[in-house]
Amino acid sequence: MKTFKExxxxxxxxxxxxxxxxxxxxxxxxxxxxxxELLHIPQSEIxxxxxxxxxxxxxQTTFFEIMKHxxxxxxxxxxxxxxxxxxxxxxxxxxxxxxxxxxxxxxxxSQKMGVNKFSPGIIKTLFHFIPIQK
Numbered sequence: 001m002k003t004f005k006e007x008x009x010x011x012x013x014x015x016x017x018x019x020x021x022x023x024x025x026x027x028x029x030x031x032x033x034x035x036x037e038l039l040h041i042p043q044s045e046i047x048x049x050x051x052x053x054x055x056x057x058x059x060q061t062t063f064f065e066i067m068k069h070x071x072x073x074x075x076x077x078x079x080x081x082x083x084x085x086x087x088x089x090x091x092x093x094x095x096x097x098x099x100x101x102x103x104x105x106x107x108x109x110s111q112k113m114g115v116n117k118f119s120p121g122i123i124k125t126l127f128h129f130i131p132i133q134k
Contacts, residue, residue, distance in 0.1 A: 004101065005127035015040070015074050028059035035063060040072040076100070089117040095126065105130055 019038050022030075032050075035058050036043045049055070049069045055062045068079045080098045087094060092110045095118065096103040109129035110116055118126055 001131045001133075003128050004099070004130035004132050005124055007132055008099075008124065008127050012074065012077065023060055023063065029057040030059070030063060032058065035066060039067055039070050039075055041070045041075065045071060089119055090123060091117055095123065101130060 015038070022034075022038060032043050032046045036046050039046075046058075046066060049066050050058075050062075053062075053065055053069065055065060058066065064078075067075050068082060069075070070079075077098055077100075080100075084090075084094050084098060090098075092106045093103065095101065096106040106126070109126050110118075112129045113126060115122070115126070
């Protein structure tokens with residue numbers, strides 16, 4: 001059975017790393033096409049967000065503003081984490097909400113680990129105990 005850890009490591013984490021490396025190594029302004037590629041959303045969506053949010057150019061700050069409003073899974077995770085306030089420790093409820101996982105599954109995984117609050121460093125361990133069906 002596949003776990004959410006496997007999905008996270010193949011479908012989320014590599015893209016977060018790409019964004020991190022890009023923002024650390026490239027100088028702004030960033031192109032709409034590259035931003036769209038990194039966020040996995042169409043260029044037209046970037047343009048719409050920029051217009052709606054009155055963004056003139058894409059830099060480190062506005063990149064995240066665009067990401068907060070984007071429609072991809074990656075963007076949704078980011079927006080939900082912002083909504084939670086990027087806590088120092090995450091609860092099962094936070095993790096369920098941020099990653100759009102069934103709360104009962106996350107609570108069961110939490111019980112298996114014997115942990116009820118999670119630092120960012122051990123969330124992936126929790127993901128190992130969350131089965132997914134695809």
